[in-house]
Amino acid sequence: MRWELARTDRADAPTEETASALLRLVVRDGDADTVGRAVSGAAVELALGSYPGFHLTAPPGKGAPYGVFEARYVPVEEVGHVAVLPDGERLAVPAEGPRKELEPLPEPGLPEPLPPGPARTVPLGRVAGARSGDKGGDANVGVWVRTDDAWRWLARELTVARFQELLPETAGLTVVRHVLPNLRALNFVVHGLLGEGVAAQARFDPQAKAVGEWLRSRHLPVPAALLEEPEVTA
Structure with missing residues (x-):
């Protein structure tokens, strides 16, 4: 569960949107029912029974699926490489031979600082x-x-x-x-x-x-x- 408050509101605002702040709630669970109507319904009840002006930006709804992505190194042999020629011919590109392990490189030197000034x-x-x-x-x-x-x-x-x-x-x-x-x-x-x-x-x-x-x-x-x-x- 994650709450975020974006203070987009302004004093003496000329439009309702610029007079409002956005409170955003993100809830995740393996069960769509847990984060669907159960959460959005509670938000509606809270809005109706709370301070004036508290409202939702969308009607109550079901939970939506989401994905999780992680960047990881994988052996090059597991990722097939294919070259497709203009005539449609497909040529498999074999994996390279022995490779060196990744090693950190030394940081380049920094330039001379600017002289002091305003x-x-x-x-x-x-x-x-x-x-x-x-x-x-x-x-x-x-x-x-x-x-x-x-x-x-x-x-x-x-x-x-x-x-x-x-x-x-x-x-x-x-x-x-x-x-x-x-x-x-x-x-x-x-x-x-x-x-x-x-x-x-x-x-x-x-x-x-x-x-x-x-x-x-x-x-x-x-x-x-x-x-x-x-x-x-x-």
């Missing part, structure tokens, strides 16, 4: 682009900049700790940072952000498509010299 608090998106998505229950967030000076700042500023500070939902999770200097980019893997995967539909943004833009919207001190460069559009 800074302004602005959204990260003023100087950085981003793209994000899902890998099972994990989220991938790529962040990049256009110039060497911006890279000197980004590589040292956007650490894992800073990333988790900017995105509090990731604070209790394992976040791994990969440095990609030739692309002037960083990649963050957030383990477990999406719970049991996209098909589980337990999160507001189940595919983490908007996490990168959320990161770009967050404010932090950025060197004033970088703000004189053309703004990045993701």
Whole structure:
């Protein structure tokens, strides 16, 4: 069972929707009857007997099936590879021969930091682009900049700790940072952000498509010299 309260309400709102907050409940069980009418019916009764304005966004209904996806390594021999030629002929591609075990690579060195100077608090998106998505229950967030000076700042500023500070939902999770200097980019893997995967539909943004833009919207001190460069559009 998971509760989420999205404070979308505004003071003196011009529409009913913008005057309202969204309380979301996700309940999962192996028995559809346990999480179907039993839950939605109780929600209706609670709404009718509670404070004025409490209502549901959909009528009571049955429980819906959901899926669970996990990313795992499997032996290459278990995954058949087939090449389909233009004339329709299908050729089996044999698995490769001996392979090395995966080993962690050493982190690339960081560039020299920018010299001290004035800074302004602005959204990260003023100087950085981003793209994000899902890998099972994990989220991938790529962040990049256009110039060497911006890279000197980004590589040292956007650490894992800073990333988790900017995105509090990731604070209790394992976040791994990969440095990609030739692309002037960083990649963050957030383990477990999406719970049991996209098909589980337990999160507001189940595919983490908007996490990168959320990161770009967050404010932090950025060197004033970088703000004189053309703004990045993701």
